[in-house]
Amino acid sequence: MNNLSIDIKNVYGFIPETEINSLKAESVAKLDALKKGDGEGNDFLGWIDLPSSISEENLQTIEKTAARLSAKSDIVIVIGIGGSYLGAKAVNDALSHNFEGLKEKRDAPMMIFAGHNIGEDYIQELTDTLDNYSYSIVVISKSGTTTEPALAFRILKDHLIAKVGAEEAVSRIVAITDGSKGALRELAEQEGYETYVIPDNVGGRFSVLTPVGLVPLAISGFNIRELVAGAVAMEERCLNKESFEENPALLYAATRNALYRSGKKIEILVNYNNKLHYVSEWWKQLYGESEGKDGKGIFPAAVDNSSDLHSMGQYIQEGERILFETVISVTNSEHTVHVPKDSKDLDKLNYLAGKRIDEVNKMAELGTTLAHIDGGVPNIRIEIPEINANYIGQLMYFFEIACGISGYMLEVNPFNQPGVEAYKKNMFALLEKPGFEEETKKIKERL
Numbered sequence: 063m064n065n066l067s068i069d070i071k072n073v074y075g076f077i078p079e080t081e082i083n084s085l086k087a088e089s090v091a092k093l094d095a096l097k098k099g100d101g102e103g104n105d106f107l108g109w110i111d112l113p114s115s116i117s118e119e120n121l122q123t124i125e126k127t128a129a130r131l132s133a134k135s136d137i138v139i140v141i142g143i144g145g146s147y148l149g150a151k152a153v154n155d156a157l158s159h160n161f162e163g164l165k166e167k168r169d170a171p172m173m174i175f176a177g178h179n180i181g182e183d184y185i186q187e188l189t190d191t192l193d194n195y196s197y198s199i200v201v202i203s204k205s206g207t208t209t210e211p212a213l214a215f216r217i218l219k220d221h222l223i224a225k226v227g228a229e230e231a232v233s234r235i236v237a238i239t240d241g242s243k244g245a246l247r248e249l250a251e252q253e254g255y256e257t258y259v260i261p262d263n264v265g266g267r268f269s270v271l272t273p274v275g276l277v278p279l280a281i282s283g284f285n286i287r288e289l290v291a292g293a294v295a296m297e298e299r300c301l302n303k304e305s306f307e308e309n310p311a312l313l314y315a316a317t318r319n320a321l322y323r324s325g326k327k328i329e330i331l332v333n334y335n336n337k338l339h340y341v342s343e344w345w346k347q348l349y350g351e352s353e354g355k356d357g358k359g360i361f362p363a364a365v366d367n368s369s370d371l372h373s374m375g376q377y378i379q380e381g382e383r384i385l386f387e388t389v390i391s392v393t394n395s396e397h398t399v400h401v402p403k404d405s406k407d408l409d410k411l412n413y414l415a416g417k418r419i420d421e422v423n424k425m426a427e428l429g430t431t432l433a434h435i436d437g438g439v440p441n442i443r444i445e446i447p448e449i450n451a452n453y454i455g456q457l458m459y460f461f462e463i464a465c466g467i468s469g470y471m472l473e474v475n476p477f478n479q480p481g482v483e484a485y486k487k488n489m490f491a492l493l494e495k496p497g498f499e500e501e502t503k504k505i506k507e508r509l
């Protein structure tokens with residue numbers, strides 16, 4: 063079976079191969095620090111051997127919960143924000159039919175998200191919609207104290223109780239949170255919800271292969287065993303191979319740091335398959351929250367092509383030269399569609415007749431890559447054979463381990479997120495949360 067591969071030859075025109083190779087020792091040392099657990103943030107390294115430590119028993123327990131909830135739900139509402147929702151959303155969207163919502167019959171509950179924003183219209187329109195469906199709730203918060211999901215859960219819990227009664231509601235709620243502390247843990251225990259634990263040593267953005275991702279994905283009918291198998295294969299490949307050629311994570315981390323050091327401050331993750339849109343959103347959180355600190359970090363951006371070639375394409379081609387691109391290229395699409403021949407050819411497309419739509423897409427990809435290189439944008443290419451659970455598992459673990467290596471190369475602690483607290487403090491002060499009286503006074507003086 064072919065696997066994920068990485069190609070950096072389109073960087074050499076900007077940074078010589080020898081310079082990237084000169085970062086080999088540094089990147090290997092950072093991988094060693096991750097493996098030995100002697101670097102910064104080493105109390106958050108539980109994700110490193112997580113794939114291979116998921117047991118048959120773990121999977122069976124999750125599948126049992128999934129079967130129970132799936133049997134009585136049209137919809138599973140996943141409540142969470144940041145790392146507590148983006149992993150499940152990324153896998154869900156990558157592996158779902160493009161028009162899932164319009165399909166008349168599904169074999170498993172459809173996944174819908176809440177608590178990832180504070181939109182009043184969103185929550186009202188969601189509860190209005192849920193009036194007509196049978197649903198269950200998976201509420202996820204590692205800290206158990208995050209405002210956005212807590213707010214959504216309060217409203218949706220009341221809606222569910224009003225719809226099915228208090229006793230049945232309890233059986234339709236699963237809480238995924240800390241093993242012992244936080245408001246959600248206390249609430250779940252008092253109300254008697256089924257719970258799963260997020261390990262202490264796994265941060266939110268590295269948690270897709272914990273119950274945070276696996277429980278909602280299993281309820282919604284996805285093949286979590288294949289997702290895990292893909293991640294296990296990548297764990298084996300990235301932890302045990304030390305040559306650049308064989309270890310895609312070392313190569314990616316070294317190359318993006320070489321580009322950053324040469325002044326390329328923005329990395330754009332590019333896809334040519336819209337199902338990967340939320341993989342990019344997940345990646346943006348993983349890299350943005352891990353690396354953007356101490357006044358440093360590559361800014362992670364993303365585009366969906368060819369759509370965004372008609373918007374962001376102009377800037378990428380001719381704007382400020384501080385960009386590089388990382389393309390996720392998918393070798394095979396799932397379906398085959400040929401361009402039909404038209405006897406009138408009024409649209410002048412007969413030169414494409416007989417070709418596959420995917421061939422046109424691939425030529426858009428190749429043409430864009432060459433144009434952007436000519437325009438001064440280096441290009442890293444990651445290729446997966448197709449979009450399936452196994453390759454998405456490989457891709458996610460690859461990005462996680464490369465993120466750890468890359469963060470250490472940048473000399474930041476990739477596993478904390480102190481900057482996330484600043485907005486929360488202001489919001490609590492403005493909302494006059496008890497305990498924030500001093501901050502409330504100060505912030506009101508600024509207004």
Ligand code: PA5
Binds near residue numbers: 144145203207266351
């Ligand atoms: O990666 C992270 O740690 C964050 O993005 C968190 O996942 C996010 O803030 C949600 O936190 P919690 O799960 O504690 O509600």
